[in-house]
Amino acid sequence: NFISGNLFPMTADDTSFPVLWKIYSILLWLLELVQMCVLIRGCILVPKERALKDGLIGLAITIEVVFIVVRIQTRRGLIQQLIQNLNDILRTKDEIMRNIVIGIFKPIKAPFKFYLIGGTASVFMWTVVPFSLVFHRNVFFYIDYRMPVIFSKEPFSITTFVAGSLLVMTSSVYIFIKKVSVDSYMTHLILLITAQYKYTALKLAMIFQGAQNNCDDASEAKSYDMNQYAKKKIKIICQQHNAVLHMTFLLRELLSSNLSIMYLNNVFRFCCIVIMVISVSNNFLSILLVVNIYCYFRYTKK
DSSP states (O other): OTTTTOOOOOSSSOOOOOHHHHHHHHHHHHHHHHHHHHHHHHHHHSOHHHIIIIIHHHHHHHHHHHHHHHHHHHTHHHHHHHHHHHHHHHTSOOHHHHHHHHHHHHHHHHHHHHHHHHHHHHHHHHHHGGGGGGGTOSOBOGGGSSSOOOSSOSSBOHHHHHHHHHHHHHHHHHHHHHHHHHHHHHHHHHHHHHHHHHHHHHHHHHHHHHHHHHHHHSOHHHHHHHHHHHHHHHHHHHHHHHHHHHHHHHHHHHHHHHHHHHHHHHHHHHHHHHHHHHHTTTOHHHHHHHHHHHHHHHHTTO
16 A cells, blocks of 8 residues: 555544655656656557557556545545444454354465565566667667657657666556555455355354254243344344345445446457467567456456
8 A cells, every 4th residue: 555655445434544655646646647648648649559559558447546536535425434334343352253264365475475476577577678779879769769758859869768668667666566556455345245145144154054054953931042043133133134235235336337447458468468479479578478467457357
């Protein structure tokens, strides 16, 4: 949350982030704004094939991240309400709940680490390739950048090229980290709600199983007491389930449009990736990097 600069709500109260965090976040968004402006201009002026191959997919990812981050930030009150409801449930000292929550998050820790580290490395390698050109010439053009960006009129000097390439590399890496942060945040919210449904199902199964065993082994009077106890427990579970349903509606209101834009963007990125693979069919390293980047972005859909 801090490294990406997204600063999503993490607590139920309106706790403010430190000033340095906010300044850092503002600087990152200014960097992405500059990148988007020069990228839009570049997609207009460079050849259409180059714009489609290297520009539109980066623009689409940036727009997706900006849309989702703005959507989440403008619904902070709803998120804080959702977090408060989750805290009220998770605050209970129930070992079953604890084990379910830990168990449901454990399988995603390694994939998300691989997603972050591997994806960041692939984006870095993809954007650092143009720097090799500085050893071969002193004059550069728009098409020499990794992405179709325009900072000055062509031809331009090595200093302008290096500065522009550094901006492209930094902004590309950070927009990927922002996307990982968005995906991780939404995934954790969804899994926390999923854990509540698993807990409800398990508790009901345990109550009915226990009631059945007690009815088979106990006297009529004791069976009646056990049934009353089971009814009381079921009532508590039903009340908790109603609270979970309310949280589900809150989550749907928060994430429905986000998931829709992610789905559409995945389809668009797939089309762009196909074009990129075809265009670099003679360069094995470029194909490998392109496929890696697509796989890391594709992971978010799953």
